Amino acid sequence: xxxxxxxxxxxxxxxxxxxxxxxxxxxxxxxxxxxxxxxxxxxxxxxxxxxxxxxxxxxxxxxxxxxxxxxxxxxxxxxxxxxxxxxxxxxxxxxxxxxxxxxxxxxxxxxxxxxxxxxxxxxxxxxxxxxxxxxxxxxxxxxxxxxxxxxxxxxxxxxxxxxxxxxxxxxxxxxxxxxxxxxxxxxxxxxxxxxxxxxxxxxxxxxxxxxxxxxxxxxxxxxxxxxxxxxxxxxxxxxxxxxxxxxxxxxxxxxx
Amino acid sequence: xxxxxxxxxxxxxxxxxxxxxxxxxxxxxxxxxxxxxxxxxxxxxxxxxxxxxxxxxxxxxxxxxxxxxxxxxxxxxxxxxxxxxxxxxxxxxxxxxxxxxxxxxxxxxxxxxxxxxxxxxxxxxxxxxxxxxxxxxxxxxxxxxxxxxxxxxxxxxxxxxxxxxxxxxxxxxxxxxxxxxxxxxxxxxxxxxxxxxxxxxxxxxxxxxxxxxxxxxxxxxxxxxxxxxxxxxxxxxxxxxxxxxxxxxxxxxxxxxxxxxxxxxxxxxxxxxxxxxxxxxxxxxxxxxxxxxxxxxxxxxxxxxxxxxxxxxxxxxxxxxxxxxxxxxxxxxxxxxxxxxxxxxxxxxxxxxxxxxxxxxxxxxxxxxxxxxxxxx
Numbered sequence: 001x002x003x004x005x006x007x008x009x010x011x012x013x014x015x016x017x018x019x020x021x022x023x024x025x026x027x028x029x030x031x032x033x034x035x036x037x038x039x040x041x042x043x044x045x046x047x048x049x050x051x052x053x054x055x056x057x058x059x060x061x062x063x064x065x066x067x068x069x070x071x072x073x074x075x076x077x078x079x080x081x082x083x084x085x086x087x088x089x090x091x092x093x094x095x096x097x098x099x100x101x102x103x104x105x106x107x108x109x110x111x112x113x114x115x116x117x118x119x120x121x122x123x124x125x126x127x128x129x130x131x132x133x134x135x136x137x138x139x140x141x142x143x144x145x146x147x148x149x150x151x152x153x154x155x156x157x158x159x160x161x162x163x164x165x166x167x168x169x170x171x172x173x174x175x176x177x178x179x180x181x182x183x184x185x186x187x188x189x190x191x192x193x194x195x196x197x198x199x200x201x202x203x204x205x206x207x208x209x210x211x212x213x214x215x216x217x218x219x220x221x222x223x224x225x226x227x228x229x230x231x232x233x234x235x236x237x238x239x240x241x242x243x244x245x246x247x248x249x250x251x252x253x254x255x256x
Numbered sequence: 257x258x259x260x261x262x263x264x265x266x267x268x269x270x271x272x273x274x275x276x277x278x279x280x281x282x283x284x285x286x287x288x289x290x291x292x293x294x295x296x297x298x299x300x301x302x303x304x305x306x307x308x309x310x311x312x313x314x315x316x317x318x319x320x321x322x323x324x325x326x327x328x329x330x331x332x333x334x335x336x337x338x339x340x341x342x343x344x345x346x347x348x349x350x351x352x353x354x355x356x357x358x359x360x361x362x363x364x365x366x367x368x369x370x371x372x373x374x375x376x377x378x379x380x381x382x383x384x385x386x387x388x389x390x391x392x393x394x395x396x397x398x399x400x401x402x403x404x405x406x407x408x409x410x411x412x413x414x415x416x417x418x419x420x421x422x423x424x425x426x427x428x429x430x431x432x433x434x435x436x437x438x439x440x441x442x443x444x445x446x447x448x449x450x451x452x453x454x455x456x457x458x459x460x461x462x463x464x465x466x467x468x469x470x471x472x473x474x475x476x477x478x479x480x481x482x483x484x485x486x487x488x489x490x491x492x493x494x495x496x497x498x499x500x501x502x503x504x505x506x507x508x509x510x511x512x513x514x515x516x517x518x519x520x521x522x523x524x525x526x527x528x529x530x531x532x533x534x535x536x537x538x539x540x541x542x543x544x545x546x547x548x549x550x551x552x553x554x555x556x557x558x559x560x561x562x563x564x565x566x567x568x569x570x571x572x573x574x575x576x577x578x579x580x581x582x583x584x585x586x587x588x589x590x591x592x593x594x595x596x597x598x599x600x601x602x603x604x605x606x607x608x609x610x611x612x613x614x615x616x617x618x619x620x621x622x623x624x625x626x627x628x629x630x631x632x633x
Contacts, residue, residue: 058507092499108412108507112508165619
């Protein structure tokens with residue numbers, strides 16, 4: 001994996017803060033094209049906040065986020081908005097628009113940003129919903145389907161515009177092991193077939209090892225990243241005991 | 257005291273204090289506190305260690321654990337060793353568990369009282385920030401309206417139609433009831449006074465002008481604040497909690513255009529219609545009193561009203577109600593979009609939307625009245 005390493009996202013000296021409270025400082029890492037990149041760390045370390053910085057919902061206190069050679073936070077708001085259409089984002093709660101049916105949810109970005117005719121849009125919507133195993137659920141409202149189905153429908157929406165980069169915020173939170181596994185497989189499948197780059201925020205070890213080939217580990221106490229690289233290698237050979245402990249559910253114990 | 261109430265005894269044996277626990281140490285029984293052992297544990301008392309005898313213990317739950325934790329704390333403060341061997345194994349394990357993770361430094365919230373000036377300063381800064389947010393919001397809405405007139409604003413027509421139905425047609429029953437009653441009340445109050453001069457017929461003037469010029473607009477404004485403004489805030493607040501607004505933003509949809517604009521346009525269009533309807537219902541209310549209590553004729557009442565109410569009054573009423581519509585929509589949407597990310601924040605947003613809505617309606621009425629006075633309308 002990652003044979004032709006072409007940087008897709010570069011984070012440089014990023015500091016995240018709420019007012020005067022610094023959440024994480026001096027983050028530096030690179031996500032290569034085609035990576036499945038895991039942002040991990042204990043609860044409350046700022047994983048989801050880091051994601052919000054990457055997708056344009058929260059401004060960094062310091063530092064840059066580069067997509068290819070585009071300085072994301074250096075763009076003016078309108079250009080940034082346009083740039084953000086290349087992202088597909090799966091939110092923790094799914095975040096489907098509750099007043100619209102699944103079909104309308106998936107169709108909205110298509111209606112807005114493509115010049116497809118209604119029939120073309122309908123076909124695309126059916127395709128995307130079929131890809132996530134929800135064929136036939138077009139006319140359901142988000143409140144009428146289960147949590148796992150909401151996640152998948154939200155994924156269909158995230159893929160509506162065939163994005164280059166997919167972001168997942170805790171995709172397996174609240175899912176049973178089988179659904180979580182299916183979602184993992186879906187993520188791998190999407191990366192391989194679409195050639196997309198995937199960034200996943202999670203602390204599910206099973207998912208981390210099943211799909212991740214690169215990662216960054218944030219530490220809430222030291223308030224910065226303390227490791228990066230392939231999660232399997234970190235588990236076996238990271239010099240930092242906190243990281244090893246995390247990746248072995250504490251079984252590395254006090255060995256460090 | 258019942259036989260099974262929890263109690264403890266303290267027996268001294270040289271430097272050892274033996275604590276005997278007996279009875280049912282469960283929540284719901286009168287639980288003793290460790291404070292009674294204070295002086296026996298004081299550093300001068302010569303106790304070096306304590307142990308426990310639980311042969312009389314009939315049952316326990318967290319009540320016993322809190323007692324023991326207090327006791328352990330006092331002991332460690334006084335340098336007394338605690339021998340836990342006498343305790344039931346379950347209690348020992350839970351005590352170990354409670355002590356397993358040390359309290360994180362700085363995690364405990366200090367509830368220290370800030371000095372008065374600091375609090376005033378913090379409040380002033382907060383007020384300034386909140387004003388800035390409000391003005392930013394109003395500015396963004398103004399830009400969105402401008403874009404709408406140029407045909408560039410993006411929102412779903414179906415959203416607009418749904419909101420129009422929700423805040424227009426569906427509000428008719430309550431508007432009917434309230435404005436009919438307001439008309440009745442005005443007529444009653446007026447009738448009693450006017451009857452003294454034999455001028456009952458002027459009840460028509462009183463009700464007509466009051467309803468058409470002010471009351472219908474104000475009453476529909478307040479109804480719509482409670483009904484629609486609150487629902488806007490709750491809906492947008494919940495969308496904020498569910499990250500739906502984030503999803504809009506990251507897909508390049510402006511929440512202002514997509515969510516606020518259709519709601520504002522809907523209320524701007526519907527409020528004058530509701531107000532016109534309330535005018536009619538109010539006059540009808542007055543007429544009911546006039547006809548049944550004051551022996552006025554229906555036609556007589558109608559003609560008197562028609563003569564009294566000038567077209568200017570109607571325009572002022574309709575203009576006010578359109579302004580109120582915009583204000584209520586702005587208040588509801590602003591509070592919804594500012595909403596925090598929890599269920600209680602949605603409740604606060606709704607309350608705040610209604611308060612803001614009603615205050616702005618009253619202030620706007622005052623301003624419009626002064627302006628009309630100056631213009632001599």
